[in-house]
Amino acid sequence: MTTFQTIDDLESAQRLLVRIDVNAPVEDGVVQDNRRFARHAETIAELLEDGHAVAVLAHQGRPGRDTFVTLEGHAEVLADHLGREVEYVPDTYGDEALAAVRDLESGDVLVLENTRMCEEELPEADPEVKAETEFVRTLAPEFDAYVNDAYSAAHRSHASLVGFPLVMDAYAGRVMETEYTANSAIREREFDGTVTMVLGGTKAEDLIPVIERVDDTVDRFCLGGIVGELFLRADGHDVGYDVDGTAFFDHQWDDHRETIERVLSEYGDRLLLAEDLSYEDESGERAEIAVEEIEKDTSYLDVGSDTADRYADLVRESEAVFVKGALGVFEDERFATGTVEVLSAIADTDCFSVVGGGDTARAVGMYGLEESDFSHVSVAGGAYVRALTGEELIGVDVLERAA
Numbered sequence: 241m242t243t244f245q246t247i248d249d250l251e252s253a254q255r256l257l258v259r260i261d262v263n264a265p266v267e268d269g270v271v272q273d274n275r276r277f278a279r280h281a282e283t284i285a286e287l288l289e290d291g292h293a294v295a296v297l298a299h300q301g302r303p304g305r306d307t308f309v310t311l312e313g314h315a316e317v318l319a320d321h322l323g324r325e326v327e328y329v330p331d332t333y334g335d336e337a338l339a340a341v342r343d344l345e346s347g348d349v350l351v352l353e354n355t356r357m358c359e360e361e362l363p364e365a366d367p368e369v370k371a372e373t374e375f376v377r378t379l380a381p382e383f384d385a386y387v388n389d390a391y392s393a394a395h396r397s398h399a400s401l402v403g404f405p406l407v408m409d410a411y412a413g414r415v416m417e418t419e420y421t422a423n424s425a426i427r428e429r430e431f432d433g434t435v436t437m438v439l440g441g442t443k444a445e446d447l448i449p450v451i452e453r454v455d456d457t458v459d460r461f462c463l464g465g466i467v468g469e470l471f472l473r474a475d476g477h478d479v480g481y482d483v484d485g486t487a488f489f490d491h492q493w494d495d496h497r498e499t500i501e502r503v504l505s506e507y508g509d510r511l512l513l514a515e516d517l518s519y520e521d522e523s524g525e526r527a528e529i530a531v532e533e534i535e536k537d538t539s540y541l542d543v544g545s546d547t548a549d550r551y552a553d554l555v556r557e558s559e560a561v562f563v564k565g566a567l568g569v570f571e572d573e574r575f576a577t578g579t580v581e582v583l584s585a586i587a588d589t590d591c592f593s594v595v596g597g598g599d600t601a602r603a604v605g606m607y608g609l610e611e612s613d614f615s616h617v618s619v620a621g622g623a624y625v626r627a628l629t630g631e632e633l634i635g636v637d638v639l640e641r642a643a
């Protein structure tokens with residue numbers, strides 16, 4: 241049961257401001273399609289069929305990262321999924337944006353510029369504060385209603401996610417509704433056998449607090465990716481440092497060192513770290529090294545084969561497996577071993593399984609696995625792991641308040 245209004249409750253032919261989350265990988269400046277586009281395209285198609293006019297709000301990347309780009313490419317990917325023209329305007333709520341919004345007619349869809357290019361979108365603040373921003377105050381009167389479909393960003397208290405429901409009618413889109421229902425239900429399940437959580441990816445800051453909060457439901461954690469390297473650093477290995485200009489490790493280490501060290505010492509054998517890692521050698525080939533021998537100046541891009549085999553064996557013995565984040569840079573086939581071996585092991589068993597993360601979910605399709613091999617493939621990462629712990633999502637909370 242949802243406690244917010246959904247798009248089923250909308251009157252037809254409205255002017256809608258629709259927040260989606262198509263935050264996606266960017267390679268050489270070009271946005272890559274991921275599962276999020278197809279899922280949100282279904283919501284938008286349904287809205288257009290009902291005669292609504294749709295202006296889309298979304299973010300991409302974080303300021304300062306090379307994935308922080310405009311939404312021009314996103315509009316093209318959405319247009320491919322929808323099979324119709326999608327206008328893009330390089331402005332979010334200035335004169336150009338307002339002119340384009342006023343021209344919208346029933347059945348039209350327009351993508352506004354990356355919300356994170358507006359100063360008032362970030363940083364996080366209370367919904368009441370965000371509702372007072374010029375961003376929200378300028379756009380809200382242009383629309384009949386606001387639809388939030390961005391479940392995967394619902395853990396962020398940013399203007400485009402939490403400001404609008406406080407000042408106008410607000411509804412959940414299909415992705416918001418289905419992801420919320422599926423992820424909330426997971427928490428109610430009980431498992432007789434071993435429950436394994438596989439944690440990787442780049443956003444250690446989202447995962448480290450979760451490890452402690454799911455402590456009583458998860459029997460063991462298999463770590464890889466950036467989060468795994470930070471734990472290896474705490475374990476005394478020369479890894480988990482920013483090298484070659486990366487900005488993944490040091491700030492997350494500074495912010496979470498205490499928790500990482502505490503979890504490492506308290507969890508013992510339940511917390512599994514990589515025993516070998518993989519990197520690119522001088523000839524551009526995948527090479528592997530045992531963690532005892534690793535050197536500080538190398539970028540490690542995947543767990544090694546022994547670690548991948550060990551994690552896959554543990555998955556095969558489990559009754560439930562939760563995955564968030566990739567064990568390596570799976571987008572590059574040379575460093576996909578850890579992620580793909582573990583996902584394949586899950587797909588081959590009939591355990592209850594959830595794979596989460598906008599980027600990680602993409603690995604399922606990229607390497608010939610079927611979504612039907614998993615109990616649930618979530619397009620959300622940080623929001624899904626928070627749902628597992630029963631933590632409230634602020635973006636959902638404001639929709640409930642609006643109802």
Ligand SMILES: Nc1ncnc2c1ncn2[C@@H]1O[C@H](COP(=O)(O)OP(=O)(O)O)[C@@H](O)[C@H]1O
Pocket residue numbers: 265440441442443464465466540541542564565566567568569570571596597598599600601620621622
């Ligand atoms: N060792 C690593 N170095 C750099 N990137 C990594 C490493 N391991 C995993 N990744 C990256 O993590 C990304 C997925 O992590 P993240 O964005 O946190 O998760 P998601 O979007 O799936 O929630 C993948 O795109 C992968 O390339």
Ligand SMILES: O=C(OP(=O)(O)O)[C@H](O)COP(=O)(O)O
Pocket residue numbers: 261263301302392393396443446597598599619620621622623
């Ligand atoms: O991709 C997202 O989260 P995820 O990687 O946890 O799935 C969301 O778009 C949130 O992005 P953010 O983590 O930069 O705030």
